[in-house]
Each structure stands twice: as C-alpha cells, then as structure tokens.
Amino acid sequence: MSISLVGLPGSGKTTVGRQLARRLRLPFVDSDHAIESRIGCSIREFFDREGEERFRDIEEDVLDELSKNANSVLSTGGGAVLRANNRGNLHARGKVVYLKSTPEELFRRLRHDVSRPLLQVSDPLARMRELFAIRDPLYRETAHFVLETGRPSVATLVNMIVMQLELSGAIPSVD
Ligand SMILES: Nc1ncnc2c1ncn2[C@@H]1O[C@H](COP(=O)(O)OP(=O)(O)O)[C@@H](O)[C@H]1O
Numbered sequence: 001m002s003i004s005l006v007g008l009p010g011s012g013k014t015t016v017g018r019q020l021a022r023r024l025r026l027p028f029v030d031s032d033h034a035i036e037s038r039i040g041c042s043i044r045e046f047f048d049r050e051g052e053e054r055f056r057d058i059e060e061d062v063l064d065e066l067s068k069n070a071n072s073v074l075s076t077g078g079g080a081v082l083r084a085n086n087r088g089n090l091h092a093r094g095k096v097v098y099l100k101s102t103p104e105e106l107f108r109r110l111r112h113d114v115s116r117p118l119l120q121v122s123d124p125l126a127r128m129r130e131l132f133a134i135r136d137p138l139y140r141e142t143a144h145f146v147l148e149t150g151r152p153s154v155a156t157l158v159n160m161i162v163m164q165l166e167l168s169g170a171i172p173s174v175d
C-alpha cells in the first residue's frame with residue numbers, strides 16, 4: 001500500500017509525511033526532493049531559469065515513477081494535482097490524504113519562507129487564496145481522505161491518518 005499526501009504549500013505534506021513513514025515503518029519519499037536530485041539545483045532556481053511548465057513536466061515524470069512504489073509514503077508538491085494524469089495516478093495507485101488548511105494559516109506558516117517560488121510575490125496571502133480557490137476541488141477529487149490541519153500538532157495528524165487508514169482497511173492495525 002502506498003500513501004500520498006496532497007495539499008497547498010505549508011499544509012505539512014513533507015513534515016507529516018516523514019513522521020507518518022516513520023510510524024508505519026515505510027520508506028519516505030518527497031517528490032520535490034526527488035526532483036531536486038534530478039535537476040541538480042533548487043526548485044526555486046529551476047522555476048526562475050526554466051519556468052513553471054518545464055517544472056510540471058519533470059514533476060509529472062517523477063510522480064509517475066514514485067507513485068508506482070508500493071509500500072511507501074509519498075509527499076507531493078502543492079501543484080501535483082494540476083495535471084489530470086497525476087491526479088489519476090495518485091488516486092488509482094494508493095490512498096491519498098488531503099491535508100487541508102485555510103489560506104490564512106498557510107500564509108502565517110510560510111510568510112518568512114523564501115523557498116516557495118509561487119509565493120515570492122508582493123501579496124502572498126492573496127496568492128495563497130487564489131491557489132486555494134483553484135486547487136481545493138482538485139485536492140478533493142484526488143484524495144480518499146480529507147484532514148483539517150489548522151490546529152492539530154504533527155503528531156496528532158499522524159495519529160489521525162493512521163486511524164483513518166486502519167478504519168478503511170487500507171492498513172492492518174499498528175500499535
Ligand atoms: N500541523 C502543523 N502545525 C504547525 N506547523 C506545521 C504543521 N505542519 C507543518 N508545519 C510547519 O509548516 C511549515 C511547512 O511545512 P511543510 O511540511 O514544508 O509543508 P509542505 O510540504 O506541505 O509545503 C514547516 O515550518 C512546518 O514545520
């Protein structure tokens with residue numbers, strides 16, 4: 001069984017995914033890290049140099065490869081759901097969890113972060129609201145479970161995901 005996490009930048013995909021993998025004793029992979037290994041520079045640099053569409057092509061390729069791995073936890077990038085091929089592959093090849101937060105909370109978490117190219121604009125909160133409006137339906141379409149992530153700690157979110165997966169029969173009970 002592979003488990004993927006989707007959601008907006010700052011929703012905790014990387015942080016929660018790493019802890020979830022540890023808890024389930026599964027390998028952890030973050031598609032952004034795999035992309036950075038492949039392109040040999042940071043995602044922000046690549047966006048500046050080659051543009052978003054070129055990034056999306058590589059992301060699609062990497063996600064196609066990584067989503068085939070059974071028995072792993074895969075944290076995706078926030079824009080993974082933009083392409084129908086990615087949405088279909090992630091949904092069909094494992095269980096997908098949408099970490100849902102408000103744009104305001106995500107803005108608070110990322111306001112000092114310079115690594116997210118899409119948020120390096122004069123009004124990052126307005127940009128986050130736009131991203132939410134466009135992507136929330138796509139995250140919901142892709143996911144099997146939706147989890148509100150505003151208040152709970154990372155550890156609580158991991159417990160909630162494990163519980164959902166157990167209840168749905170996707171994984172056997174773990175302690
Ligand atoms: N549940 C949470 N509560 C508080 N802070 C969180 C939570 N999840 C993630 N964070 C923080 O938000 C920031 C972005 O998390 P990250 O895992 O990089 O998100 P993503 O991979 O979805 O963009 C990090 O500083 C992380 O520590």
Ligand SMILES: O=C(O)C1=C[C@@H](OP(=O)(O)O)[C@@H](O)[C@H](O)C1
Pocket residue numbers: 007008009010013014032043076077078079080115116117118
């Ligand atoms: O939302 C997006 O389109 C992106 C989110 C980033 O990942 P995080 O969601 O982990 O920040 C990264 O893939 C790239 O900067 C594009």
Ligand SMILES: [Mg+2]
Pocket residue numbers: 013014015030032075076077
């Ligand atoms: Mg991430």
